[in-house]
Amino acid sequence: MNRVLIPFVFFFLLGTTLWGQTIEKKWNFTSVETAEGTPLFDVRSETDSLILNDGSFSYTLAAKDSLKATGDYIYQDNLLVFFYSTPTDTIRRYRVTELTDTTLRFSENDVVYSFSGAIATPFEEMLVEESETIAVNTDLGVGISANSIGRGLIGMLFLITVCFLLSSNRRKINWRLVLSGLALQLIFAVLVLKVDFVAYGFDWVSRKVVEFLNIAEQGALFVFGKLVDPSASMGYIFAFKVLPTIVFFSAFTSLLYYLGVLQVIVKGLAWVMSKTMQLSGAESLAAAANVFIGQTEAPLVVKPYLENMTKSEMLCLMVGGMATIAGGVLAAFIAFLGGDSITEQAIFAKHLLTASIMSAPAAIIIAKMLYPETETVNRKLNISKEKVGTNVLDAISRGTSDGLRLAVNVGAMLLVFTALMGVA
Numbered sequence: 001m002n003r004v005l006i007p008f009v010f011f012f013l014l015g016t017t018l019w020g021q022t023i024e025k026k027w028n029f030t031s032v033e034t035a036e037g038t039p040l041f042d043v044r045s046e047t048d049s050l051i052l053n054d055g056s057f058s059y060t061l062a063a064k065d066s067l068k069a070t071g072d073y074i075y076q077d078n079l080l081v082f083f084y085s086t087p088t089d090t091i092r093r094y095r096v097t098e099l100t101d102t103t104l105r106f107s108e109n110d111v112v113y114s115f116s117g118a119i120a121t122p123f124e125e126m127l128v129e130e131s132e133t134i135a136v137n138t139d140l141g142v143g144i145s146a147n148s149i150g151r152g153l154i155g156m157l158f159l160i161t162v163c164f165l166l167s168s169n170r171r172k173i174n175w176r177l178v179l180s181g182l183a184l185q186l187i188f189a190v191l192v193l194k195v196d197f198v199a200y201g202f203d204w205v206s207r208k209v210v211e212f213l214n215i216a217e218q219g220a221l222f223v224f225g226k227l228v229d230p231s232a233s234m235g236y237i238f239a240f241k242v243l244p245t246i247v248f249f250s251a252f253t254s255l256l257y258y259l260g261v262l263q264v265i266v267k268g269l270a271w272v273m274s275k276t277m278q279l280s281g282a283e284s285l286a287a288a289a290n291v292f293i294g295q296t297e298a299p300l301v302v303k304p305y306l307e308n309m310t311k312s313e314m315l316c317l318m319v320g321g322m323a324t325i326a327g328g329v330l331a332a333f334i335a336f337l338g339g340d341s342i343t344e345q346a347i348f349a350k351h352l353l354t355a356s357i358m359s360a361p362a363a364i365i366i367a368k369m370l371y372p373e374t375e376t377v378n379r380k381l382n383i384s385k386e387k388v389g390t391n392v393l394d395a396i397s398r399g400t401s402d403g404l405r406l407a408v409n410v411g412a413m414l415l416v417f418t419a420l421m422g423v424a
Helices: 002-017 122-137 146-166 175-194 196-213 216-228 243-259 261-277 281-292 298-308 311-323 327-338 342-370 392-423
Strands: 026-034 049-053 056-061 067-076 079-086 090-099 103-108 111-116
Touching: 067 342, 079 342, 146 342, 175 196, 175 261, 175 342, 196 243, 196 327, 196 342, 216 243, 243 261, 243 327, 243 392, 261 281, 261 342, 281 298, 281 311, 281 342, 311 342, 327 342, 327 392
Parallel strands: none
Antiparallel strands: 026 049, 026 111, 049 056, 056 067, 067 079, 079 090, 090 103, 103 111
16 A cells, blocks of 8 residues: 555655745835825835735735834735735735736735736746845744644644543554544645645535535525525625535435435445554544545445444444535535635535545544454445435435424524623
């Protein structure tokens, strides 16, 4: 397995050098003005600059009391999102209206920011990139720095230590499983975040997921009319805009399960986890199913095994359900966080899909450390043949009913906990 995995990872990591991002360079401020062209303040092109490098940004503005800002950024489909770490922890979204080798212009509300950048030779670009990386990494918590990596390692070691101390049988902890799970997470994160064609693939999937989820709006418009239209006088109404997406996605998931499509995807992901982490067949199937369907539906995949599952396997099944995002809730998060912007929905869809997949091996690590396996387990990957309905319409109807209950629960929980936060 390792002989196959190592070359695979190597060639994927090699792909990071194949594509470049023209937006990543040092840009000098040329103007900050209103949409009508009125300057808001004078800029100093020789000193005021914006540096975009490897997912991190930093800029200085002398005219704004020598303002210095740093953080991380995402650029996709002409949407530039800055996640500020200094001077304040906030998020700001900009619409890129022009991007060439020498010009960058983006806007926020009615403010337009203009920049200029020189075309450098490959050697000059290497020097600039190196100097910018050093400058950016000196700011704590910005981009991939020793500080941020150290923070992540401390967090992982702390969680592993807590699980070790709370373990029911410390001597039986399978450290090979723990290391394999961490490696699986790391490899997936590198592929999605650093390998361009994998990242583009996930971007494409995210956009298609968002486009598909927006189909639910057609049914919502028919039932609720103008209450779904955010541009109407009543504005954006969560109950009519987001919750119908949960019902629709739940019904569609039930249909995929009935047709056997979901089982094929689940079995593929389960095979990867069973080979790398040496899990039982039931654990692998349940963990993979939790990525796509909810905690209530996932046990159906391993229903024949439930009666004979060990306590360790049962805990793994339950923790996996808590750690991942059910399909209906995933749809709600995408609609809620992205609002009316298709681009922002795609960005959040990519992040949520990545987090949900990476959470599967993380949940297994936690469960297997808290309650290590001490008994003989069944390692066969046989998915239950039980149907969720007698025919296609019955499967859709059952999925719709389940989604309706989930949507009502989500709405009720949000109502109560938002009110309690207001009290606090």
